[in-house]
Amino acid sequence: MEVKIGVKAARKRLAPEDRREAILNAAQALFMERGWDTVTIADVLEAAGISKGGFYHHFTAKADLLTGIVVRMTQQVIILAETACRDASGDALAKLNAFIAGSVRWKVENTAEMRFFTDVLAKPGNDILYRRIFEATAGAVVPVLEDLVAEGITDGTFDVADARLTAEVIVGLSHGRRQVLEDAVAIAASGDLDRAARYLDHRMQAEGTICDRLLGLPQGSVLLSSPKDHRRMLVGLTPSNNANEQADAPPQGSMT
Structure with a gap:
């Protein structure tokens, strides 16, 4: 607007x-x-x-505006992700992976908004603001994820004791991404986009493995790793010509 x-x-x-x-x-x-x-x-x-x-x-304060904007954006992400989920064929795992892919697609396509929040939260002293944003996001995402986990329990895809708690733990993993994302943006800004993308994707691979274990799935089932999309997202998040110049270059190497 x-x-x-x-x-x-x-x-x-x-x-x-x-x-x-x-x-x-x-x-x-x-x-x-x-x-x-x-x-x-x-x-x-x-x-x-x-x-x-x-x-x-x-609203009661300026911070409430940021929370309101975050909730609204999160709802946009959920709408896109749920559409992808409904279009997916297969069991609850297929729907979960479609939901994740839809969420990633929104972030890749809306890097200006993502960059704004990254810049705000990277500033010293904004920990309370970050907590507010995380809680607002979790409040919107957890119920949706809970429904997906519950469906997986019903159809036998997931082996978990409690759908709500599992959803809360999975969403909670994202709470620790703040520093990882800041570090990845800094690496990309220094001119090494490939290393930045591998660094971020390594974190997402680890989160995916944890999700597999939480849901009682074989390793590699939950697809949080998306090197190409993470690379594109970092290009948009990095206020640097170095990253933009590398955007069209083929990725080099991989993290072992």
């Missing part, structure tokens, strides 16, 4: 949900254009054409 900065939008009467969306649209556009630190609540109100009272009806 394009937001005209510095020009006060005309205020109009909106339904509560439409008003909330207008605030989030304005905030997202401003954050991505100016950066998280420089944008104020007053800037968002002006861009959205919303009164202070209208804002505080939905």
Whole structure:
């Protein structure tokens, strides 16, 4: 959504949900254009054409805007991933892998949004903000994953004791990716995109192996490893010409 900065939008009467969306649209556009630190609540109100009272009806602080944007993006990811899941043929494992592939595809196709969050969370002192974002994301993803695990228990594909707990543990694995992703972006920015992609994919392979064991599956069943997609994602996440120049080059080597 394009937001005209510095020009006060005309205020109009909106339904509560439409008003909330207008605030989030304005905030997202401003954050991505100016950066998280420089944008104020007053800037968002002006861009959205919303009164202070209208804002505080939905949000209590600037951090709430970021959480709202994350939840909305996560819902977009889930919609795409669930569509891929429904289109998949086979058992619960096939559907789970389709869900994962759909999620990865969204991230590859929306690297501008991903880069914004990576930049915000990489700054010192943003640990509390990161925790809020993780909890918001987990709150949206865990119920969907729980349903997939429950289906796998029913059809005999998965061997687990509790679908909800298993879903929570699987989603919890992503909590530790923050530093790995930051390191991978730094490696790519230094000019070694291939090593960065292998580094990130190595982490995802390890998470996949853990998921296999959690679900009672043979190793290599859960497909979290996607070297080509991780390489493309890192190109979009890296604010460096070095990475962009390597984007079309064939990957070299592999991690042993």
